[in-house]
Amino acid sequence: MTEPLLEVRDLRVQFPTPDGLVKAVDGATFSLEQGTTLGVVGESGSGKSVTFMSVMGLINRKTARITGEVLFRGRDLLTLPPAEFRRLRGESIGMVFQDPMTSLHPMYRVGDQIAEGVRAHRKVAKSVAESMAVEALRLVGIPSPEQRARQYPYEFSGGMRQRAMIAMALVLDPDLLIADEPTTALDVTVQAQILELLEEMKERLNIGVVLISHNMGVVADVAQNVMIMYAGRPVEVGTRDEIFRAPRHPYAWGLLESIPRPDVRVERLLPIEGSPPSPLPGLHDGGPAPARAGRLGPPRRLPAVDRRQAPALGRASAPLRGRRRVTTSAHTAEPGPAPAPDPPPLVEVEDLTKRFPITQGILFQRQIGAVHAVEGVNFSIRTGETLGLVGESGCGKSTTARLITRLLEPTGGTVRFDGQDITHLKRRDLRSLRRQMQMVFQDPYASLNPRHPVGQIIAEPYRIHHIEGDRRAMVQDLMERVGLNPEHYNRYPHEFSGGQRQRIGVARALALNPRLIVADEPVSALDVSIQAQILNLLKDLQDERDLTYLFISHDLGVVRHVSNRIAVMYLGHIVEVADADRLYEDPRHPYTAALLSAVPKGHQGATRNRIVLTGDVPSPANPPPGCPFHPRCPKARTVSGSDDEVPERCRTEMPPLEELAPGHTAACWYPLAPGERLQEAAHA
Numbered sequence: 040m041t042e043p044l045l046e047v048r049d050l051r052v053q054f055p056t057p058d059g060l061v062k063a064v065d066g067a068t069f070s071l072e073q074g075t076t077l078g079v080v081g082e083s084g085s086g087k088s089v090t091f092m093s094v095m096g097l098i099n100r101k102t103a104r105i106t107g108e109v110l111f112r113g114r115d116l117l118t119l120p121p122a123e124f125r126r127l128r129g130e131s132i133g134m135v136f137q138d139p140m141t142s143l144h145p146m147y148r149v150g151d152q153i154a155e156g157v158r159a160h161r162k163v164a165k166s167v168a169e170s171m172a173v174e175a176l177r178l179v180g181i182p183s184p185e186q187r188a189r190q191y192p193y194e195f196s197g198g199m200r201q202r203a204m205i206a207m208a209l210v211l212d213p214d215l216l217i218a219d220e221p222t223t224a225l226d227v228t229v230q231a232q233i234l235e236l237l238e239e240m241k242e243r244l245n246i247g248v249v250l251i252s253h254n255m256g257v258v259a260d261v262a263q264n265v266m267i268m269y270a271g272r273p274v275e276v277g278t279r280d281e282i283f284r285a286p287r288h289p290y291a292w293g294l295l296e297s298i299p300r301p302d303v304r305v306e307r308l309l310p311i312e313g314s315p316p317s318p319l320p321g322l323h324d325g326g327p328a329p330a331r332a333g334r335l336g337p338p339r340r341l342p343a344v345d346r347r348q349a350p351a352l353g354r355a356s357a358p359l360r361g362r363r364r365v366t367t368s369a370h371t372a373e374p375g376p377a378p379a380p381d382p383p384p385l386v387e388v389e390d391l392t393k394r395f396p397i398t399q400g401i402l403f404q405r406q407i408g409a410v411h412a413v414e415g416v417n418f419s420i421r422t423g424e425t426l427g428l429v430g431e432s433g434c435g436k437s438t439t440a441r442l443i444t445r446l447l448e449p450t451g452g453t454v455r456f457d458g459q460d461i462t463h464l465k466r467r468d469l470r471s472l473r474r475q476m477q478m479v480f481q482d483p484y485a486s487l488n489p490r491h492p493v494g495q496i497i498a499e500p501y502r503i504h505h506i507e508g509d510r511r512a513m514v515q516d517l518m519e520r521v522g523l524n525p526e527h528y529n530r531y532p533h534e535f536s537g538g539q540r541q542r543i544g545v546a547r548a549l550a551l552n553p554r555l556i557v558a559d560e561p562v563s564a565l566d567v568s569i570q571a572q573i574l575n576l577l578k579d580l581q582d583e584r585d586l587t588y589l590f591i592s593h594d595l596g597v598v599r600h601v602s603n604r605i606a607v608m609y610l611g612h613i614v615e616v617a618d619a620d621r622l623y624e625d626p627r628h629p630y631t632a633a634l635l636s637a638v639p640k641g642h643q644g645a646t647r648n649r650i651v652l653t654g655d656v657p658s659p660a661n662p663p664p665g666c667p668f669h670p671r672c673p674k675a676r677t678v679s680g681s682d683d684e685v686p687e688r689c690r691t692e693m694p695p696l697e698e699l700a701p702g703h704t705a706a707c708w709y710p711l712a713p714g715e716r717l718q719e720a721a722h723a
Contacts, residue, residue, distance in 0.1 A: 042113055043070040044247040045094070045215060050107035052089050052098060060104075063089040065271035067107075071264075073214065076241060076248040078262030078279075080255055080294065082566040083537070086271040087251045091217050095134055096124045111215070130160045133208030137220035139200035143192040150176070150188025153207045160211055175206035179236055196655045197432070198229035202236065209240060216240070217249045222257060226431040226593055228652050231637035234261050253566055255298055256596070256639030259283050267291045297571040299600035301623060301638050307578075308600070310571030384419040385555060385587045386443060391416040391452035393438055397660060411659045412438040414611040415452070417696060420555070425581070425588040427602030427619065429595060429634070431656055435611040436591045440557045443589065444476050445469055456555070474504060477548035481560035483540035487532040493518075493543050494528035500550040517546040521576060538569035545576065549584075557589045562597060574601060595638050599623055604702075607631045610667040611659060613696060617703040627699050627710040629674040632717035650717050665690045666708065673717060678709050 052064040064086045071077045079087050092098050094109050096116065109116040111132070116124065136142045144152060153172035157163065163171075169188070176184035179202045192200055201221060208216055218237060222230040238261055241248050252258050258265060265282040267275045267290065275288040286292045293311040392415060397408040413435045420426045428436050441447040443454055445461060454462050461472060480486040487496055497514045500506075515525035521542045532540055541561060548556055558577070562570040578601065580586055592598050598605060598619075605622050607615040607630065615628040626632040633650040652671045657663050666689045669675050675685035688708050696706040700713075711717065 041072070043110075044073040044112065045071040045249075046108075046110040047090075047094070048108040048110070050090060050093060050109060051105070052086075052093050053104040054102065055104070062271050063103075064093065067268075067271075067273055069266050069273055069276055071215070071247045071249060073247050074241065074245045075264060076237075076250055076262045078258030078265045079249060079251045079268060080253060080258050080265065081268035082253070082294075082568060085268040087268055088219055090268070091134075091219065091249060091251060095132060095217065096121075096128055126160065129156055129213070130211045131213050132215045132217065133211070133213040135201070135204050135208050135216065135218040135221045137223055139197070139204045140192060142204060143200060145192055148189055148191055149195065149203050153188075153203070153210055156207055157210055171210055172206075175210040176203065178209065179203075179206045179240070180232075181206070196229075197225055198232055198655065201225065201229075201233055205233075205236065205240070209244070212244065213246065215247045215249070217251070219251045220253070221250070222252070222254070227595060227634060227637045228431060230257070232652075234639075237261060254639070255283075255294060255567065260639035267294065294567060297568045299571075299574065299594075299596040301596045301599050301635065304599065304620070308571035308575055310575065311568035312572070382422040382424070385422045385457055386420040386589070387453075387455040388416055388418050388439075388443065389453045389455075391439065391442055391454060392450045393435075393442055393447060394450045408660055411611050411662050413442065414662075416608075416611075416613050418606050418613055418616055420587055420589060421603075422554075422587055423581070423585050424603040425590050425601050427598035427605040428589060428591045428608060429593065429598050429605060430608035431634075432593070433610075433656060433659065434608045435659075436608055437559055439608070440478070440559050440589060440591055444478055444557055445472070446478075470504070474551040475553050476555040476557065477551065477553045479541075479544050479548050479556060479558045479561045481563055483537060483544050484532060486544055487540060489532055492529045492531055493523075493535070496532070496543065497547045497550060500547065504551060506551075513550075514546075517549060521546045521549070521580075522572070536569070537565055538572055541565065541569075541573050542576065545573070545580070549580065552584070553586070555587045555589070557591075559591045560593070561590075563592065563594065570597070577601065595623075595635060607634065610656060610662055612667055612693075612706065614668065614707070615703075615705040616696070621700075621703055625713055627703065627713075628668075628705040628707050629672050629711065629717055630668045631705075632711060633673070636717065663690075665692055666694055666706075668707075674707075674709055674711065 047070070048068050050064055050067040051062070054061040054063060067086070067090050069077070079091075081087050089098070093105055094111075094116065096119075098105060105117060107117070111127070116127070119127070143149065150169060150172045153175055154165070154168035157168040157171050158165070161168075173184045173188050176188055181187050181199060181202050187195070187199075192203075195203060205221075216237075221237070222233050225233065234257065237248060237250070240246070250258060250262055259279055262279055265277060265279055266273050267282065267288070269290045275282065275286065275291045282291060283295065286295060290311070293309070296309040297311060299305070299308060391413055393413040394409040394411055396406045397410060398404040399407045416435075416439060418426070428439065430436055438447065442449050445454075445464065449462055452462070453460060456472065456476065464472060487493075494511065494514050497517060498510045501508075501510050501513065511528065515528055518525045518528070523539060523542050523546065527535075532543070535543065544561075561577075562573050565573065574597065577588070581588065588601070590598065590601050602619045605617065605619050606613050607622075607628065609630050615622065615626065615631045617627075622631065623635060626635055633652050636650040650673060657667065657670060663670055666672070666675075669685050669689040672685065672689070675689045679686050686708070692708070694706045694708045696704050698704045699710060
């Protein structure tokens with residue numbers, strides 16, 4: 040057997056604090072072979088990032104206690120002098136961090152920052168380092184690398200910034216690449232590009248890759264081996280098929296069952312209740328909190344699974360089964376009762392438009408252009424249903440939500456709520472409207488006032504709308520309804536976990552008993568098990584109160600789980616609307632098909648049919664004429680018969696939103712035929 044590229048033995052990382060010794064990593068043991076990818080998953084605080092920051096030597100040894108062995112090609116990195124470790128880091132081990140914007144200096148050109156790393160490790164002339172930086176940018180697929188190397192990070196899109204970070208990590212040809220959440224902040228289409236790039240670099244350079252992620256689908260898509268961490272230690276390690284098809288540890292099974300999947304519909308997700316245990320010493324000594332005991336066993340340390348000896352737990356284990364999978368394939372669905380008539384629309388949007396002016400000058404400003412954020416949007420939301428709104432960042436989803444709730448003034452078009460035109464209501468009339476529509480925002484911490492206790496935060500709508508009564512009792516009743524302890528009425532937001540803070544936001548939105556709730560990315564900042572709790576809560580509240588939702592998300596698995604119908608948005612336009620099942624089974628717009636193909640499918644055992652869209656979304660300040668998707672559309676190039684040309688109609692005329700089947704509309708001059716796969720249409 041060949042020696043592993045990286046072997047970690049009983050790694051422990053502890054941080055002394057006034058409250059005790061924090062056990063961030065508590066006995067991690069694993070290995071990585073050259074030319075393979077190890078996926079590392081687990082909830083926030085499980086020790087994933089700290090483990091590999093220790094491997095990189097980025098943990099301050101003066102403030103942390105690090106023990107164990109970290110063997111890189113047989114050398115124990117923990118025994119190396121700092122100067123030698125610095126030479127090794129970057130040249131032999133590269134790292135890609137989660138947020139490229141905070142890792143790239145905004146005042147320096149991208150090429151100069153990559154060249155700086157070259158000159159720090161090799162004695163070469165500045166011109167040679169700059170040439171190596173350009174070649175690294177070319178290697179990761181950035182177009183016009185000579186020009187891009189002279190640009191600043193703010194001139195790059197999110198996907199291009201992440202590519203630049205990968206170029207910086209690979210410029211010195213390392214043997215090991217550690218990618219810490221490299222796709223978390225990216226849209227699904229850009230995520231697909233980055234995953235394809237990592238896979239290509241691994242094959243081309245024969246390097247070992249560690250991919251840290253909370254997205255189980257991403258890990259299943261690219262990793263040959265998977266390590267699941269809980270409370271600072273690995274609890275199950277195995278091949279991708281072993282982990283995703285027959286997990287043997289209850290925590291691994293719980294994570295998989297918490298994930299909404301695009302290929303199946305389920306009645307209810309099965310979350311892991313409670314929060315991960317505190318790394319501080321205490322009652323549970325690193326074991327699961329009592330709220331998790333029903334799923335993970337009694338409060339004790341969770342042993343790691345030895346797959347050679349442990350019995351298979353599998354997906355059908357009776358003690359852990361908690362939900363029924365419901366397939367939605369048109370070929371397997373059984374006929375049900377006759378559908379009830381559609382309820383009346385609660386929200387109707389017609390030709391909704393929002394343009395933000397671009398001005399020039401300081402004292403005397405003049406308009407020199409406009410950002411076309413929302414352009415002629417049409418859709419309706421029926422009473423009691425959930426309409427999912429999906430699309431890439433910058434497509435206008437959040438702006439549309441704020442126009443409907445009148446947090447922004449529309450430039451044109453009409454918004455009707457329960458038959459009433461609310462497009463240009465005055466502030467006095469808007470106050471009564473606010474009681475009927477509320478928002479749940481993406482970041483549960485940024486939307487809560489840190490200076491006020493949660494009781495005051497939830498009671499604020501009562502004060503604004505002059506609702507009398509025992510406000511404390513009403514708030515505590517709401518807290519109990521959304522799964523919060525009413526006794527925590529006087530606690531502050533920072534004393535709650537992320538999932539609990541999102542429950543506070545939901546409670547505040549429910550205070551006035553609204554009819555419409557606009558949820559703008561309400562679970563994107565949460566771990567998968569906490570996300571499942573919030574999604575179940577939203578569905579329970581909808582059934583109980585007959586709520587209507589506009590649900591905005593970039594996670595297509597989440598959207599399918601919660602939505603009755605889905606609207607797909609691109610560059611300010613609605614390009615397709617259909618029932619959730621129909622849209623996922625048979626998309627008709629090329630953009631929708633590409634968006635769905637980009638969803639990781641490795642854990643589903645599905646055949647890869649990923650369509651990686653080339654280029655970035657055009658700027659809404661300078662949108663292309665004709666169909667907004669035509670510069671990136673694979674189908675248009677197939678119709679024209681050329682990779683460089685698209686039909687004139689696509690380039691010059693905006694397609695209308697037309698009905699292609701009952702309840703299924705799309706805005707495309709050349710829509711996909713029923714059952715047609717976009718890959719068959721694309722030359723790639």
